[in-house]
Amino acid sequence: MDYQPVVVQRHARPAAAKHSPESRYWRQFKHPVFIKEYAPVTSIQFSPSKPHRYAVTAATRVQIYAPRTQKVTKTISRFKDVARSGNIRPDGKLVVAGDDTGLVQVFDINSRAILRTLDSHKQPVHVTKFSALAPTQVLSCSDDTTVKLWDVPSQAEVVTFNAHTDYVRSGEVSTSNPHLILTGSYDATMRLFDTRTSQCEMIMGGDASNAVPVEQVKMFPSGTMALSAAGPILRLWDLVAGGRCLRAFSNHQKTITSLAFDGSAGRLLTGSLDHMVKVYDVSSYKVVHTMRYPAPVLCLAISPDETHIAAGMSDGTLSVRRRQPKASEGADQPFAAALKSGAFETFLGGTLPAIGQGRTKSKIKPKPTGDVDELRIESRRARRLKEYDRLLKGFKYSAALDSVLRKNVPPATTFSLIQELIHRDGLRSALAGRDDVLLEPVLRILVKHVTDPRFGEMVCDVSNLVIEMYTPVLGQSPLIDSLFMRLRKKVLAEIRFQKELVKTKGALEMIFASTTLTAA
Numbered sequence: 001m002d003y004q005p006v007v008v009q010r011h012a013r014p015a016a017a018k019h020s021p022e023s024r025y026w027r028q029f030k031h032p033v034f035i036k037e038y039a040p041v042t043s044i045q046f047s048p049s050k051p052h053r054y055a056v057t058a059a060t061r062v063q064i065y066a067p068r069t070q071k072v073t074k075t076i077s078r079f080k081d082v083a084r085s086g087n088i089r090p091d092g093k094l095v096v097a098g099d100d101t102g103l104v105q106v107f108d109i110n111s112r113a114i115l116r117t118l119d120s121h122k123q124p125v126h127v128t129k130f131s132a133l134a135p136t137q138v139l140s141c142s143d144d145t146t147v148k149l150w151d152v153p154s155q156a157e158v159v160t161f162n163a164h165t166d167y168v169r170s171g172e173v174s175t176s177n178p179h180l181i182l183t184g185s186y187d188a189t190m191r192l193f194d195t196r197t198s199q200c201e202m203i204m205g206g207d208a209s210n211a212v213p214v215e216q217v218k219m220f221p222s223g224t225m226a227l228s229a230a231g232p233i234l235r236l237w238d239l240v241a242g243g244r245c246l247r248a249f250s251n252h253q254k255t256i257t258s259l260a261f262d263g264s265a266g267r268l269l270t271g272s273l274d275h276m277v278k279v280y281d282v283s284s285y286k287v288v289h290t291m292r293y294p295a296p297v298l299c300l301a302i303s304p305d306e307t308h309i310a311a312g313m314s315d316g317t318l319s320v321r322r323r324q325p326k327a328s329e330g331a332d333q334p335f336a337a338a339l340k341s342g343a344f345e346t347f348l349g350g351t352l353p354a355i356g357q358g359r360t361k362s363k364i365k366p367k368p369t370g371d372v373d374e375l376r377i378e379s380r381r382a383r384r385l386k387e388y389d390r391l392l393k394g395f396k397y398s399a400a401l402d403s404v405l406r407k408n409v410p411p412a413t414t415f416s417l418i419q420e421l422i423h424r425d426g427l428r429s430a431l432a433g434r435d436d437v438l439l440e441p442v443l444r445i446l447v448k449h450v451t452d453p454r455f456g457e458m459v460c461d462v463s464n465l466v467i468e469m470y471t472p473v474l475g476q477s478p479l480i481d482s483l484f485m486r487l488r489k490k491v492l493a494e495i496r497f498q499k500e501l502v503k504t505k506g507a508l509e510m511i512f513a514s515t516t517l518t519a520a
Contacts, residue, residue: 041312062086098125113433184214
């Protein structure tokens with residue numbers, strides 16, 4: 001469609017904003033925690049599922065932070081170049097990220113193992129995101145001007161779009177329709193693609209007289225409107241009306257680098273290179289609050305429960321502001337969820353969990369009397385499974401193996417679990433995708449027990465599998481190479497020892513035979 005010029009509106013700063021209820025709410029996000037990274041923080045994303053861990057991408061790694069402690073719980077660093085756009089799947093189990101070599105990788109968030117490698121882009125990939133409605137699909141946008149949708153289980157491209165003519169640095173899959181993809185490019189256009197037709201269905205922007213690269217795009221949850229950020233200007237587009245620009249407005253002095261909605265999509269947060277984060281009321285698009293940061297803001301995210309605001313800056317600083325929710329904001333949620341079942345026992349309180357009593361199983365026994373206390377609840381503590389049993393039960397074979405490779409675990413337990421993995425045909429998957437840090441304990445346990453007659457046969461079977469899987473990467477880690485050499489020396493020494501035993505056995509048999517003949 002033809003681009004329609006729109007007059008940019010610059011809103012005056014709201015008067016007495018610091019005294020308004022809106023401003024007081026956003027001022028509750030205080031006491032920011034500053035974490036220094038080694039390079040600019042280019043991407044932050046909160047997991048939609050509780051406890052809302054968040055992925056921070058900087059330099060050649062993606063780090064997973066715990067929101068309560070602001071501590072790193074996982075570090076994924078298996079990238080050959082600068083990592084981009086770490087994104088957690090809605091169920092919180094997988095992470096996808098791109099890098100500047102054009103590679104897209106899918107990781108298990110717990111074991112950090114590489115599950116899938118999507119290698120088709122020829123230039124850096126700046127956008128990788130899971131589809132909210134189709135969690136087995138991944139969107140990737142690259143500097144090679146292509147936009148791809150991948151099927152993760154088969155590692156195949158579902159569709160590729162080539163409509164853009166310059167770097168594609170922003171994009172997302174609609175949260176209301178998994179077939180619609182919105183992208184923004186340095187060719188100054190925002191495009192809407194449909195995977196059902198494999199075509200670009202709508203072009204927004206592209207005015208040759210004012211060709212400003214589109215840095216960020218954001219689609220409303222309803223899927224009827226979208227926002228684009230080009231330079232310091234925000235534009236609102238009506239997708240139902242064919243991509244008509246409804247308004248353009250600017251309150252930043254420099255390029256807007258990030259857009260984020262709050263949990264209800266009633267407020268829009270924008271981050272910019274002018275060190276500012278501004279909060280807009282989407283009903284009027286007036287600024288209701290402003291936050292100042294010590295460096296240019298490159299990325300911004302707010303947690304789904306609206307308790308954390310995280311911002312990444314160009315000097316490598318990660319800032320996390322936290323709001324303490326009031327007791328009335330979520331205290332009744334577990335009880336409300338239970339009451340939705342409508343059961344009479346629930347209404348009486350028989351199935352609601354008792355606070356502070358741990359995990360229990362309840363048996364409800366009716367009394368023969370008809371008084372008010374007609375239910376008696378007997379609680380017995382559930383038997384706790386060992387960590388490796390829980391992980392096996394959840395088919396997390398790699399994590400189960402890791403849990404029994406610790407120093408305080410008896411070798412009988414370790415090899416019993418390995419035997420169970422062999423019976424389940426899961427040993428190969430448990431050993432797959434390990435870097436030198438995760439492979440080291442496996443090799444150490446093999447070196448330690450290769451001469452133990454109780455486990456020797458099983459050690460040989462596991463060693464053969466490890467050698468088969470990791471021979472192509474030998475020579476990349478001195479530690480792993482030295483462990484393989486130690487294993488080889490121990491096996492050779494054991495073979496020499498066994499040969500000596502065979503000789504000794506033969507000599508003894510001759511002596512016994514001659515002794516028997518003499519006695520006869």
